[in-house]
Amino acid sequence: DAGVTQSPTHLIKTRGQHVTLRCSPISGHKSVSWYQQVLGQGPQFIFQYYEKEERGRGNFPDRFSARQFPNYSSELNVNALLLGDSALYLCASSRLGTGYTGELFFGEGSRLTVL
Amino acid sequence: AQSVTQLDSQVPVFEEAPVELRCNYSSSVSVYLFWYVQYPNQGLQLLLKYLSGSTLVKGINGFEAEFNKSQTSFHLRKPSVHISDTAEYFCAVSEGGGGADGLTFGKGTHLIIQP
Numbered sequence: 651d652a653g654v655t656q657s658p659t660h661l662i663k664t665r666g667q668h669v670t671l672r673c674s675p676i677s678g679h680k681s682v683s684w685y686q687q688v689l690g691q692g693p694q695f696i697f698q699y700y701e702k703e704e705r706g707r708g709n710f711p712d713r714f715s716a717r718q719f720p721n722y723s724s725e726l727n728v729n730a731l732l733l734g735d736s737a738l739y740l741c742a743s744s745r746l747g748t749g750y751t752g753e754l755f756f757g758e759g760s761r762l763t764v765l
Numbered sequence: 766a767q768s769v770t771q772l773d774s775q776v777p778v779f780e781e782a783p784v785e786l787r788c789n790y791s792s793s794v795s796v797y798l799f800w801y802v803q804y805p806n807q808g809l810q811l812l813l814k815y816l817s818g819s820t821l822v823k824g825i826n827g828f829e830a831e832f833n834k835s836q837t838s839f840h841l842r843k844p845s846v847h848i849s850d851t852a853e854y855f856c857a858v859s860e861g862g863g864g865a866d867g868l869t870f871g872k873g874t875h876l877i878i879q880p
Contacts, residue, residue, distance in 0.1 A: 654808070685868075690873075691872055691873070692769075692855050692857075692870030692871050692872050692873050693809070693855070693868075694870070695867030695868060695869070696867075698867055706867055742809075753799070753811060753814055754809075754811070754868065755811075756801075756808035756809040756810070757808050758806075758807055758808040759808055
């Protein structure tokens with residue numbers, strides 16, 4: 651079975667632009683989470699979606715938004731990009747929603763550079 | 766709120782020597798604990814997890830970790846390391862509850878294996 655797939659793998663944007671990152675979960679997984687990993691730091695939680703509904707949100711500004719589609723794939727959108735948004739954006743999927751234990755399966759990430 | 770402290774940002778070890786990577790957490794409730802590994806330019810891979818039961822947990826690639834509730838620690842160990850173990854290691858905690866708060870990661874420990 652295919653793992654979590656993310657696109658694009660790398661992208662460069664300029665300040666003020668908008669970006670959309672995409673994620674396809676492992677087949678059978680209904681939950682998708684997004685994490686931001688700044689260079690030299692651990693991943694930070696942005697969103698969790700389960701069954702197409704937002705179930706959790708980290709401490710990120712409203713410029714960050716996401717959605718989950720009927721096929722359980724997901725998009726992360728970031729508006730009005732800042733230099734500080736440069737990071738590796740990781741998508742993770744899991745099988746569980748309620749009774750969630752935290753075990754996540756990660757994609758290889760989308761590396762965003764903001765100039 | 767939960768937090769994770771990885772006490773060492775870098776750990777150099779000679780090949781075939783034992784290693785311990787330290788992790789302490791703080792949380793006001795029962796937690797689930799994880800160790801993830803990240804190889805260069807890749808996503809995160811689960812090494813092992815503690816959900817409940819035995820405090821000694823065995824994972825992939827010969828790694829194990831011990832949950833110590835009184836010390837609020839979850840240190841990762843391997844009796845004999847190999848060059849291929851060179852990677853970034855992240856300790857993470859989840860308070861469960863449907864995953865609304867996601868996983869909280871430490872800043873990571875870079876394990877450097879010296880020949």
